[in-house]
Amino acid sequence: MSDFIERRIALSWAEPKRTYDVVIIGGGGHGLATAYYLAARHGITDVVVLEAGYIGAGNSGRNTTIIRANYGIPEAVRFYQHSLELYQGLEDELDCSIMHTRKGLIWLAHTEPQLRAERARSLLNVACGAETVMITPEETKQLCPQLDLTGGGRYPVLGASYHPAAATARHDRVVWAYAQGAMRRGVHVVQHRKVTGLLRDGARITGVDTTAGPIHARVVLSAVGGNVSTVAAQAGVRLPIRSHPLQAFVTNFYTEAFQPIVSDTELLCYVSQTERGQMLIGAEYDAQPSYSLRSSFSFLQSSAAKVTHLFPFMRDLRILRQWTGICDISADFSPIMGATGVDGFLVTTGWGTWGFKAIPAGGEQMAQLIATGRTPPLLEPFSLDRFARDHTMADPGSTGTH
Amino acid sequence: MLWITCPTCGRRPAEEYRFGGELRSIAAWITDPAERDVDYVWMSDNPEGMTIERWFHSAGCRRWLTLHRDTRTDSVVA
Numbered sequence: 001m002s003d004f005i006e007r008r009i010a011l012s013w014a015e016p017k018r019t020y021d022v023v024i025i026g027g028g029g030h031g032l033a034t035a036y037y038l039a040a041r042h043g044i045t046d047v048v049v050l051e052a053g054y055i056g057a058g059n060s061g062r063n064t065t066i067i068r069a070n071y072g073i074p075e076a077v078r079f080y081q082h083s084l085e086l087y088q089g090l091e092d093e094l095d096c097s098i099m100h101t102r103k104g105l106i107w108l109a110h111t112e113p114q115l116r117a118e119r120a121r122s123l124l125n126v127a128c129g130a131e132t133v134m135i136t137p138e139e140t141k142q143l144c145p146q147l148d149l150t151g152g153g154r155y156p157v158l159g160a161s162y163h164p165a166a167a168t169a170r171h172d173r174v175v176w177a178y179a180q181g182a183m184r185r186g187v188h189v190v191q192h193r194k195v196t197g198l199l200r201d202g203a204r205i206t207g208v209d210t211t212a213g214p215i216h217a218r219v220v221l222s223a224v225g226g227n228v229s230t231v232a233a234q235a236g237v238r239l240p241i242r243s244h245p246l247q248a249f250v251t252n253f254y255t256e257a258f259q260p261i262v263s264d265t266e267l268l269c270y271v272s273q274t275e276r277g278q279m280l281i282g283a284e285y286d287a288q289p290s291y292s293l294r295s296s297f298s299f300l301q302s303s304a305a306k307v308t309h310l311f312p313f314m315r316d317l318r319i320l321r322q323w324t325g326i327c328d329i330s331a332d333f334s335p336i337m338g339a340t341g342v343d344g345f346l347v348t349t350g351w352g353t354w355g356f357k358a359i360p361a362g363g364e365q366m367a368q369l370i371a372t373g374r375t376p377p378l379l380e381p382f383s384l385d386r387f388a389r390d391h392t393m394a395d396p397g398s399t400g401t402h
Numbered sequence: 403m404l405w406i407t408c409p410t411c412g413r414r415p416a417e418e419y420r421f422g423g424e425l426r427s428i429a430a431w432i433t434d435p436a437e438r439d440v441d442y443v444w445m446s447d448n449p450e451g452m453t454i455e456r457w458f459h460s461a462g463c464r465r466w467l468t469l470h471r472d473t474r475t476d477s478v479v480a
């Protein structure tokens with residue numbers, strides 16, 4: 001914790017020029033990581049990141065900071081495993097502490113079908129380069145002594161899959177570290193500059209209109225969270241996305257150490273402990289699409305009921321803080337990255353409730369696409385045209401929120 | 403908290419309902435029939451503002467209803 005306070009981050013803000021090689025809309029993790037890798041790996045520094053609020057104001061600063069690769073389809077496991085490995089080396093790469101902590105993730109099974117699904121997940125993960133093993137109720141209890149194996153009599157634990165490499169990192173540190181890395185290499189980052197439209201030359205997108213005038217570019221990348229349908233519509237691109245609120249909350253300080261991350265598909269909730277000792281609880285996203293950041297009591301009520309079944313000690317904790325982010329949920333619960341069919345306009349979107357863990361890989365791969373003009377193999381399965389080709393990447397059961 | 407008025411059951415909390423998606427319209431401006439199908443099956447308007455959508459009163463009368471809602475404030479208009 002001390003080096004978090006002592007080692008300050010050098011952020012330097014720029015006044016934007018009129019023309020850039022690359023304009024990135026959205027100063028969250030994905031936008032800033034893409035800018036960083038463009039500069040660091042490809043020497044492309046004529047880049048501006050335009051942020052309507054402050055950097056990390058959206059979902060990069062509102063998520064529950066879990067990094068894991070235990071997905072249910074090969075393409076996703078490979079992509080997220082690459083991201084998990086990039087996260088492991090990120091403090092060295094960026095020369096900046098992100099408070100990366102290896103915790104391990106337990107995914108509980110309460111029924112026989114869930115047990116079989118978790119075994120299938122474990123086998124698939126291993127086959128695709130991630131580490132996930134099945135564990136017994138006794139082993140689960142050893143890893144997490146606070147867990148009630150009877151689930152309050154209602155959700156008995158039959159077993160679990162265990163993903164030891166799962167970790168957490170301080171989310172806004174990740175945003176600042178990428179911003180600093182990009183700025184040091186000459187990338188411009190501009191806050192409080194809202195993109196109001198896209199510039200067109202015939203069928204091609206040639207820049208953006210902002211609240212302080214137009215900016216021209218060879219490539220425009222939308223790394224927007226929450227308002228991506230509006231931005232894409234300005235390019236004439238329609239997306240298979242609905243924007244839903246996702247809520248989370250933290251309790252007051254819990255004096256004992258709670259080591260792992262615990263996730264539950266039947267209850268649709270997940271629990272971990274923050275660096276400050278608070279218990280952090282997330283659950284499913286709100287049923288209705290909405291751009292309202294209002295939190296609800298019904299969410300607190302239903303989530304608290306769930307977690308106290310599994311963790312009786314939480315009955316004695318108090319809820320400290322609750323918040324909401326707007327998540328772009330794609331129709332197949334996988335991200336959408338790359339070309340849009342409109343020249344000069346790319347997207348990295350559909351990050352739903354699974355975007356934080358993907359920041360390093362998403363940024364690195366999008367930068368490679370922009371620099372080379374070719375879609376890297378890790379990104380190919382996640383292109384927008386998969387819906388027209390009927391090759392969707394359906395993996396709702398691995399999101400932990402659906 | 404979102405409340406929805408069901409024509410049969412009256413004003414009930416949204417937790418009793420299941421969201422059934424935007425009221426679909428066929429994109430007449432897309433001339434290619436195959437592309438139009440893709441749009442109809444997969445794409446969403448996802449508007450920031452007024453939207454017309456279908457909801458199912460799963461814990462009530464179990465009938466479908468049409469709702470006019472503002473996604474900026476999450477408030478039901480009609």
